Amino acid sequence: MKKKDSLLILCAVLALVGMLAGCAFKDIDKRFFVVSMGVDKSNNPKKPFRVSLKLAIPSAQVQPGKAEFQIISENADSIAEAIRVMKSKVDKDFDFGHCRVLIFDRHILKRHQPEVLNWFMRRRDIQGISYMALGKPTAEMVLRVKVKSERVAGNALNISFDQTTNTSPYIVSEIMNNYYMRLSEDGIDPYLPVIEPLKDTYVINKVALIKGEKLIGELNKDETRVLNELLNTGRKGQIKVRQGDNEFFVNVDRFKTKINLVIPKRKKPYVQVNLKIEGPIEASEKKLENNYELLEDQKLAAEVINKRVEETLKNIQKMGSDPLGLGLLYQAKQGVSAKEVKKWENLYQNIEFKVKTDLKLRGTGTMY
Amino acid sequence: MARYFYYIVLMNMSLNIILNVPMVLIQNRFSGSITSILISIPLGTLLAYLFTKGMGRFPYQGLPEIFKEVMPGYIRVPFLSFLALMWLAAGTLAVNSYSYVIKLYLNPEMDLRIISGFLILLIIYGATRNTQSILYKTEITMLAALPFIGFIMFKSLSSDYFYPVHIKRILQFTWQMPNYSSIAAASYIFTGYINLVILNRNIQAKEILKYFWIIPLLGSIILAITYLIPFGFLGIQSVGDFVFPWMVTVDSLRMQYGFIERTSFILVFVFMLLTMLFGIVTWNVGLELMKGAFGIQDRKTGKRLFTLTFLSIIGFLSVYFQESVNQREFFGYAKYWFNIRLPVEVVLVMTVFLLSLRRKKT
Numbered sequence: 001m002k003k004k005d006s007l008l009i010l011c012a013v014l015a016l017v018g019m020l021a022g023c024a025f026k027d028i029d030k031r032f033f034v035v036s037m038g039v040d041k042s043n044n045p046k047k048p049f050r051v052s053l054k055l056a057i058p059s060a061q062v063q064p065g066k067a068e069f070q071i072i073s074e075n076a077d078s079i080a081e082a083i084r085v086m087k088s089k090v091d092k093d094f095d096f097g098h099c100r101v102l103i104f105d106r107h108i109l110k111r112h113q114p115e116v117l118n119w120f121m122r123r124r125d126i127q128g129i130s131y132m133a134l135g136k137p138t139a140e141m142v143l144r145v146k147v148k149s150e151r152v153a154g155n156a157l158n159i160s161f162d163q164t165t166n167t168s169p170y171i172v173s174e175i176m177n178n179y180y181m182r183l184s185e186d187g188i189d190p191y192l193p194v195i196e197p198l199k200d201t202y203v204i205n206k207v208a209l210i211k212g213e214k215l216i217g218e219l220n221k222d223e224t225r226v227l228n229e230l231l232n233t234g235r236k237g238q239i240k241v242r243q244g245d246n247e248f249f250v251n252v253d254r255f256k257t258k259i260n261l262v263i264p265k266r267k268k269p270y271v272q273v274n275l276k277i278e279g280p281i282e283a284s285e286k287k288l289e290n291n292y293e294l295l296e297d298q299k300l301a302a303e304v305i306n307k308r309v310e311e312t313l314k315n316i317q318k319m320g321s322d323p324l325g326l327g328l329l330y331q332a333k334q335g336v337s338a339k340e341v342k343k344w345e346n347l348y349q350n351i352e353f354k355v356k357t358d359l360k361l362r363g364t365g366t367m368y
Numbered sequence: 369m370a371r372y373f374y375y376i377v378l379m380n381m382s383l384n385i386i387l388n389v390p391m392v393l394i395q396n397r398f399s400g401s402i403t404s405i406l407i408s409i410p411l412g413t414l415l416a417y418l419f420t421k422g423m424g425r426f427p428y429q430g431l432p433e434i435f436k437e438v439m440p441g442y443i444r445v446p447f448l449s450f451l452a453l454m455w456l457a458a459g460t461l462a463v464n465s466y467s468y469v470i471k472l473y474l475n476p477e478m479d480l481r482i483i484s485g486f487l488i489l490l491i492i493y494g495a496t497r498n499t500q501s502i503l504y505k506t507e508i509t510m511l512a513a514l515p516f517i518g519f520i521m522f523k524s525l526s527s528d529y530f531y532p533v534h535i536k537r538i539l540q541f542t543w544q545m546p547n548y549s550s551i552a553a554a555s556y557i558f559t560g561y562i563n564l565v566i567l568n569r570n571i572q573a574k575e576i577l578k579y580f581w582i583i584p585l586l587g588s589i590i591l592a593i594t595y596l597i598p599f600g601f602l603g604i605q606s607v608g609d610f611v612f613p614w615m616v617t618v619d620s621l622r623m624q625y626g627f628i629e630r631t632s633f634i635l636v637f638v639f640m641l642l643t644m645l646f647g648i649v650t651w652n653v654g655l656e657l658m659k660g661a662f663g664i665q666d667r668k669t670g671k672r673l674f675t676l677t678f679l680s681i682i683g684f685l686s687v688y689f690q691e692s693v694n695q696r697e698f699f700g701y702a703k704y705w706f707n708i709r710l711p712v713e714v715v716l717v718m719t720v721f722l723l724s725l726r727r728k729k730t
Binding site: 182 | 602625
C-alpha cells in the first residue's frame, strides 16, 4: 500500500513537471529584450511622444565592442500606443524585464512628466530600480551611441550608474521609485543626471534640477559633485585646495553629511550642515615636514569645503528646487499641511545655511 | 512542542506584511492608523493570553471536543460550522490575494483562474494531511523563509533610498481618533494563536505560556515594520498610489552582488512559501472544525469522501469568487472579512475562557 502510494505521487510529479513551461509559454528566442528606453518630444503636436527602444540582439560571442543592438522609434499620442505600434515593426515580442535605463529629453519633462512616469510605474515589468536620466540633446541620440567597450548592448549606462562599479563623484544616479516619491511629495524635489553623447562613449557630469513638475535648470560639474556629497551617496571625490602657491589635493576616504533644520524660538530658522571628511593628501607641491603644516592644510581644506558647499546650496536655493528634502525636515517638525507647505516655500527662499566641516587629514601618503 | 505554536503565530504575522493588513492601515494613514495600532497591541495580546490560558485547561482537546461536553447540538453545530467557514475564508482570501501578486509579477500572461486553481489544488492536498504533519511542514517552511525575511528587512533599513524623515512626518498624524477597521486589521497580526482551536490536540497550551512575552514583543515590532517601512521609501502621499505598497517598496532595493538584481522576486518567493503554508493551516483547521461539527471520523474509517467533496466545493467557490469580482471588489470583501473577524474572535475567546473557568470550579 505504501509503495503504491509513493509510485502514484511520483507519477503525478512527473506529469506536473511537463507543465513547467519555463518562460511563461514564450521561449527566450521569441522575445526581444529592450535594454533601454527613451522618450522624446516630437515635432508633431498631435503625437507628442517619440518613444525609442534599444533592442539587444543576442549573439553567441560576448566580446567588447561586438554588442549589437537595434533602435526603433515611433511617434504617438501616448507611450502605450507607441509600444503597440512598434510591435508591428519587429518580428518578436518585447520583453521589458531587462530595461534598466530610462532616458527622457528636456521638453517631454517640461510638459508631460506625470503622464510619462505613470506608464512606467504602472508596468510591473519595468523595475523600480531602473535608472532614470535626462538625454541631451535628445534621448534617442543617447540611445544611438555605440560604446566601444560594451560587452552587452546597453550595459555601459547601467554600469556607469552603478555605484559598485563606477565611483565617479560627478555621476548622480537616480532610480525610478525614488524619483516618483520625490515628484509626488511636497517638500522634496527630484533631480536627474544629464547624459551627453560623445563619439564612442558618454559624458555624465551634470545634474538637472526639477521644481514641482517643471525642469528648472542644471548644475555644473563641480556643483554636481557637491550635491552628490550632500546626498550621502557614497561616491567620494577629491578636494582641490589652492591658496597662493600652496596647492594640494585631498583624496576623500569617508564623507558623511548631516543636515539639520534648526528652528530657534523667536529667531529665524537656519539649516545646519555638518560634514565629516577623512582622507590622506594625494598630491602636494610643498613638502609637509612638520605636523603643524599638516594641520594648517587641514584647516585650509575645511574652509575650502565650507565655501564650496555653501555656494552650491545657495545656487540650488536660487533655482528654487529642493533636492535635499529640507522641506520634509520642516514638515517633520511643524506638521504636514498645505499651510505649512506654503510657509516653508516662503521660508526657503531666504533661509540661511551654516556649514561646518570636520575634516581630518589622515596622512600624506608615501612621502612627507 | 510549544515552538510549533510560535511558528504559526510568526507565520500569521509575517504573511500579513504583504497581504491585506498594510492595505487597510495605509488607506487610513491620515485618520488614526497609529492609534489603532497602539490599541490593537494590548487587545491582541490580551485575547491571545485569555485564549491560550483557557485552552490550557483542556489538555489535548480541540474545540469540537470541548463544545461537545457542554453545548447542545443546535448551538454547537451552527457555531462550529460558522467558525469553520471563517477559517476557510481566511485561507481563500490569502491565496486569492497572492494569485493577484503572481499574475502581476510572475506570470502576467497566465489566466488568473488557472493560477488560483493550482494553488488551491495544492492547498487541498496539504490541508487533508494529518495535523501533526502540517506542524512539521510549518517548521520547515518557517525556517526556510525567515532568513529571507530578515535579509529583506536588513536590506530595506540600510538602503540609501530609505528616508527616516517620512516616518517622522507620518508620526505627526499620531493623535487621531482610532477607527474600527484599522483596529480590526491591525489586531489580525496577532491572530495566529487562534489556530489553537485544533492544534491544542497536538500542542500543550500550558507550555506556551512560559514564553508568552514573545507575542506582544514580536507583534509590535512586526506591526511597526509593516506599517512604517513603506513610508520611508514611498513618502506619505504616494504610498497610497500602490495596490501592494510592500511590493513596490521592496522593488526599490537592489542586490548588487546577487544572482538577480531585483529584490522583489525574493519577496514573491518567500510569500509563495508563506501563503501556501497559511492556506494549508487555515484550511486544515477549518476542515477539522467542520468534521468536528458533524462528528465525522474519517481518520479511523479511512474514507475521505466528506473531506474531499467538501474541500473541492470550497475550492471551486474560491476560484468562482475570484472570477466573479474584480480586484477592487475583492479587497473590499477582504476588508469586510477583517471587520467581521474581530467580534467573532472576541466571542470565541470569551466562550472558551468562561468554559475553562467553569471547569475549574467543578
